[in-house]
Amino acid sequence: MNGVFFVSNFSAQHLLINKPLIQQMIDLANMTPNDTVLEIGAGQGAITLPLAAKASHVLAIENDPEYARKLASKLQYYSNIRIKQIDFLQMSLPKEPFCVVANIPYSITTPILAKLLGEPKTVKLKRAVLLIEKGAAKRFTATPIIDPRTLAWRMWYEIRLIRSVSPSHFSPPPRVDSAVVIISRKMEPVVPPHYQERFLAFAVYSLRYLKLPFDESMAGVFTPPQLARLTRTLKIDRSQPVCCLSEQQWGELFLAMIRHVQPHRWPKLPKHRSRKSK
Ligand SMILES: C[S@@+](CC[C@H](N)C(=O)[O-])C[C@H]1O[C@@H](n2cnc3c(N)ncnc32)[C@H](O)[C@@H]1O
Numbered sequence: 001m002n003g004v005f006f007v008s009n010f011s012a013q014h015l016l017i018n019k020p021l022i023q024q025m026i027d028l029a030n031m032t033p034n035d036t037v038l039e040i041g042a043g044q045g046a047i048t049l050p051l052a053a054k055a056s057h058v059l060a061i062e063n064d065p066e067y068a069r070k071l072a073s074k075l076q077y078y079s080n081i082r083i084k085q086i087d088f089l090q091m092s093l094p095k096e097p098f099c100v101v102a103n104i105p106y107s108i109t110t111p112i113l114a115k116l117l118g119e120p121k122t123v124k125l126k127r128a129v130l131l132i133e134k135g136a137a138k139r140f141t142a143t144p145i146i147d148p149r150t151l152a153w154r155m156w157y158e159i160r161l162i163r164s165v166s167p168s169h170f171s172p173p174p175r176v177d178s179a180v181v182i183i184s185r186k187m188e189p190v191v192p193p194h195y196q197e198r199f200l201a202f203a204v205y206s207l208r209y210l211k212l213p214f215d216e217s218m219a220g221v222f223t224p225p226q227l228a229r230l231t232r233t234l235k236i237d238r239s240q241p242v243c244c245l246s247e248q249q250w251g252e253l254f255l256a257m258i259r260h261v262q263p264h265r266w267p268k269l270p271k272h273r274s275r276k277s278k
Contacts, residue, residue: 013064014170016046016103017130021169023050028162028182029101031055031241035126040088040102040112045071051101052081059094063087072074091114093123096201098127106174109136113153117183120156120193128183137161137179144243146168146210148203154247155191155199158184195258197269202254205267217242221257221265230256 016022025047031037035055042048042060046069052058058081062068068085075081087112102243109132116125141161145151153159162180167173191192191199206217215227215238222230231238234249245253257266 010037013041013043013044013105014103014172014174016169017171019050021165022047024127025101025131025180026051026054028063029099029127029234030056031067031099036094036096036098037103038094038098038099038100041105042071042083043067043103045074046100047103048081048148049078051076052078056080057082059084059098060089061086061088064254068179072251088112093125093220095124096172097124097126099126100130101156102128102190104132106176109133113140114159115158117153118149120185120189120196123135125183127183128180129180133166133174133178134164134179137181140181144241144245145247146207146243148200148207151203151207151247151250152196152200155227155251156186156189156193156196158186160184177215190248191254195254198258199254201267201269202257203250204269206242206250213239213243214242214245218253221261221267224261226256 022192029037031054036057036059037051037055039051039058039060042062044065045060048058048060048071060071060179062071062083062085065085067175068083072083075083089108093115098214100116107138116123116128136253137146140150140153140159145154160182162182164177165180167175169178202221202251205221209217214236215231218230227238230236230253234252236249
């Protein structure tokens with residue numbers, strides 16, 4: 001097959017074997033020559049080496065010692081790749097702004113996204129191009145947004161499904177379809193990033209019953225006159241299910257709460273979801 005190469009694979013990971021797809025992912029990252037790029041799960045370097053031709057620094061993360069060793073043996077001509085043999089979920093992220101290009105381990109997709117997107121004030125992710133399971137890609141990009149955490153991520157990052165990828169692009173082929181997603185930091189988010197944890201609390205509370213009409217869902221936060229005003233100014237049908245709000249409407253509702261509602265009425269994050277409780 002055109003553009004397809006074969007690799008040995010001792011860990012039975014789904015390694016990418018389609019060079020045009022790898023090139024497309026790198027092009028989609030829209031890197032500038034000074035960008036630091038993180039690759040999560042570098043494997044034997046199918047993405048790492050072409051990535052190094054475009055980025056000024058590549059930080060290749062791989063927790064399998066055998067893969068990390070094999071990748072290291074290929075690097076004599078590359079001075080801009082650093083391999084870190086570590087569990088991505090345990091490592092500290094770069095302090096400077098960074099991009100990510102990766103065919104990630106699907107089994108930890110949500111923890112990876114939570115680490116990249118869950119703390120927009122401190123984590124300096126600019127853009128990510130990720131290959132993930134197609135079902136997950138659809139969930140993270142769906143409208144209406146029914147999951148509070150996805151809603152919180154999408155207040156600060158745009159998540160787009162770019163294309164489907166069939167199992168034949170991997171060796172060995174996975175049982176599921178995959179998809180390329182692009183995640184880009186919003187330049188002018190409606191809600192400032194330092195409100196991340198408060199916004200998540202608001203989202204968890206508001207989306208506790210997805211089909212509850214808007215005004216019933218918000219009755220514990222806003223007074224009836226405040227709700228009347230908000231439905232008018234934000235053009236919300238008060239009987240619509242709360243999950244049908246747009247990202248803009250969610251952002252403006254949250255800011256209205258911060259500005260006009262007494263703090264004791266602001267929803268709190270349940271203990272098990274609070275960062276401080278971890
Ligand atoms: C789907 S493979 C992709 C490999 C390579 N990038 C490619 O596309 O051919 C995922 C890689 O992530 C690595 N991996 C799995 N869990 C990891 C973790 N927690 N931290 C870092 N790497 C991990 C696996 O060893 C594997 O090499």
